[in-house]
Amino acid sequence: MTELEQGPKGRRRGRGARERILGASQHLFREQGINRTGMDQLCAAAQVSKRTAYQHFTGKDELVAEYLRRFDPSVLSGVFDRTDLTPRERLLAAFDIPPTTPLCPYIAAAVELHDPQHPASQYARDYKKAVAARLADAAREAGAADPEQLGEQLALLIDGAAARTRVLNADAFPTAAAIAAVLIDNAIPATASDDRRREEVAS
Amino acid sequence: MTELEQGPKGRRRGRGARERILGASQHLFREQGINRTGMDQLCAAAQVSKRTAYQHFTGKDELVAEYLRRFDPSVLSGVFDRTDLTPRERLLAAFDIPPTTPLCPYIAAAVELHDPQHPASQYARDYKKAVAARLADAAREAGAADPEQLGEQLALLIDGAAARTRVLNADAFPTAAAIAAVLIDNAIPATASDDRRREEVAS
DNA sequence: CCGTAAGCACACAGGTCGGTGTACATAACA
DNA sequence: TGTTATGTACACCGACCTGTGTGCTTACGG
Numbered sequence: 001m002t003e004l005e006q007g008p009k010g011r012r013r014g015r016g017a018r019e020r021i022l023g024a025s026q027h028l029f030r031e032q033g034i035n036r037t038g039m040d041q042l043c044a045a046a047q048v049s050k051r052t053a054y055q056h057f058t059g060k061d062e063l064v065a066e067y068l069r070r071f072d073p074s075v076l077s078g079v080f081d082r083t084d085l086t087p088r089e090r091l092l093a094a095f096d097i098p099p100t101t102p103l104c105p106y107i108a109a110a111v112e113l114h115d116p117q118h119p120a121s122q123y124a125r126d127y128k129k130a131v132a133a134r135l136a137d138a139a140r141e142a143g144a145a146d147p148e149q150l151g152e153q154l155a156l157l158i159d160g161a162a163a164r165t166r167v168l169n170a171d172a173f174p175t176a177a178a179i180a181a182v183l184i185d186n187a188i189p190a191t192a193s194d195d196r197r198r199e200e201v202a203s
Numbered sequence: 204m205t206e207l208e209q210g211p212k213g214r215r216r217g218r219g220a221r222e223r224i225l226g227a228s229q230h231l232f233r234e235q236g237i238n239r240t241g242m243d244q245l246c247a248a249a250q251v252s253k254r255t256a257y258q259h260f261t262g263k264d265e266l267v268a269e270y271l272r273r274f275d276p277s278v279l280s281g282v283f284d285r286t287d288l289t290p291r292e293r294l295l296a297a298f299d300i301p302p303t304t305p306l307c308p309y310i311a312a313a314v315e316l317h318d319p320q321h322p323a324s325q326y327a328r329d330y331k332k333a334v335a336a337r338l339a340d341a342a343r344e345a346g347a348a349d350p351e352q353l354g355e356q357l358a359l360l361i362d363g364a365a366a367r368t369r370v371l372n373a374d375a376f377p378t379a380a381a382i383a384a385v386l387i388d389n390a391i392p393a394t395a396s397d398d399r400r401r402e403e404v405a406s
Numbered sequence: 407c408c409g410t411a412a413g414c415a416c417a418c419a420g421g422t423c424g425g426t427g428t429a430c431a432t433a434a435c436a
Numbered sequence: 437t438g439t440t441a442t443g444t445a446c447a448c449c450g451a452c453c454t455g456t457g458t459g460c461t462t463a464c465g466g
Contacts, residue, residue, distance in 0.1 A: 017413080033317040035238055038453060049414045054455065103314065110370045111306065111314040114236040121370075128370050153382050156375055160363020167313045167327050172359055179356050179386065186385055220443075241423060252444045254426080263424065 018056045020046040025067040030105055034064055034112045065119040068109055072127060080134045087142030091135065091184055094158060095177035104162040131155050144187045153183055221259045223249040228270040233308055237267055237315045268322040271312055275330060283337045290345030294338065294387055297361060298380035307365040334358050347390045356386055 024046035028037045039060060043050045057063040079094050102108075106124035113120055136151025144150045161176035227249035231240045242263060246253045260266040282297050309327035316324055339354025347353045364379035 033314075035315075036317060039455080040453085049416095050454095051415085051456080052413055055412085060454065107366050107370055108314055111236075111311055112238075114239060116372050124370050125372065128367070149378075149381075152378055156363040156367050156378050156382070157359070158363075159366045159370070160359040160361075160379075163310050163362045163366040164331070164359050167310055167324075167331050167362070169319050169328065175352075175355055175359050176363075178352075179359070179382065182386060182389055183382065186389070242425080243423085252446095253424095254445085255443055257425065258442085 017046070017048045017052050021048055021053055021056060021063070022067060022070060025063060026070070029064070029067055030102060030108075034109060061118065061120070064109065064113070065123060068105065068120045068123040068127075071105060072130070080138065087138050088184055088188070090138050091142060091154060092177060092180055094131075094135065094154065095161070095173050095180055097173055103166040104159065107159065107162060128155065128159070131158070139184075139187070142184070142188055144184075145189055146187065150183060150187045154180055157183075220249070220251045220255050224251055224256055224259060224266070225270060225273060228266060229273070232267070232270055233305060233311075237312060264321065264323070267312065267316070268326060271308065271323045271326040271330075274308060275333070283341065290341050291387060291391070293341050294345060294357060295380060295383055297334075297338065297357065298364070298376050298383055300376055306369040307362065310362065310365060331358065331362070334361070342387075342390070345387070345391055347387075348392060349390065353386060353390045357383055360386075 021042070024042050028042055028045060039050060039053065043053050046053070053063075057066070080090065082090055082093060085093060106127050109120050110116075110124050115121060132151045132155040134151075135154045136147045139150040139154070140147035157176040157180055161172040164172035164175075224245070227245050231245055231248060242253060242256065246256050249256070256266075260269065283293065285293055285296060288296060309330050312323050313319075313327050318324060335354045335358040337354075338357045339350045342353040342357075343350035360379040360383055364375040367375035367378075
């Protein structure tokens, strides 16, 4: 929404203190959690004085909300804008998540903040709904009988894999991908089910 | 709750301070989270002096671990020891979770504690593995081709429903149950729907 | 040049946290 | 009766938290 407009002067000193703060947030919040990361540590990692941080963000809550809001583009478009894949492959690509992720930050934030009214929790809901919608779009494109239902189901699989990976400390995404394959094959009617034979036609 | 009344001092000596502490833990940890529940508040709710609490538990960590360890019997056996159900119904019964649950406490603890080495995180792992094992047992009894795989898949669905319910603030277990039905029907060869179970050799 | 403002370093306020120390009260048992 | 175990009430400690107040440094524009 707001983009640090300084007017025509455009004078700034520290080369984007705000960006450094958000960068450090992404790193620290994911690595140690939100509650366990104090503003002192965060400002030190961002090489920004605490005073400056509180001039850019009214408080930690606003910082956390903004931190969550910045995740969408990289993940969402990175997975769904792959025009080189068939719709079915695109649906399955959502389960090829690099193991660098400790846990979906939206789930973590919802649990840690523990307040559905928190702005960050709102962003988490919006994001999860957006993912389900994108999956539903891809499902529709793939010819699924009930795209919304399939999108919601696949979204649930992703969240389950994320949560289970965190609790068990072992990658659960392959299991989720296997389930997804079954669901996709069951949801797409026979006309489009054998897309292996029509790979060249689809492109 | 008001079984014991004392004189003007209102002193409550009681039997089972430990049980009261654990009871208050179940209530408060689930309602407000572990990190947001201080020992002061917890002891007040348990009507136990803080001194006594620290004579029963070496610290909050041990209390949290014990709190988690106490969940197994009620949930596990309550769902899986239903001999009145067919194996298939028993597998699906795991998704009929009362909506009183804000979030699976094991997932919440793993996220909140944020330390895989914490004893409570260990209990969480053990529990999740136990659930998957019980599901695999039921799947084997139902005649599934690969019981372990089906058990792991159903366990992932449960975790996904729990996480998604928390983030979206809307019940996701029906969606998970629908997926479970598909998986079960796909994994069990030549089953009767759910009226009678008949054993017959695959292929 | 000087003024302005962004940023820094540092201390500190006010609060909560987990955990203890101390003195006192009750019950069961010798 | 007295001892011992258990529990209470309450102050207190040090650590850490979010958030400010205050003066100082630096860069840039007029």
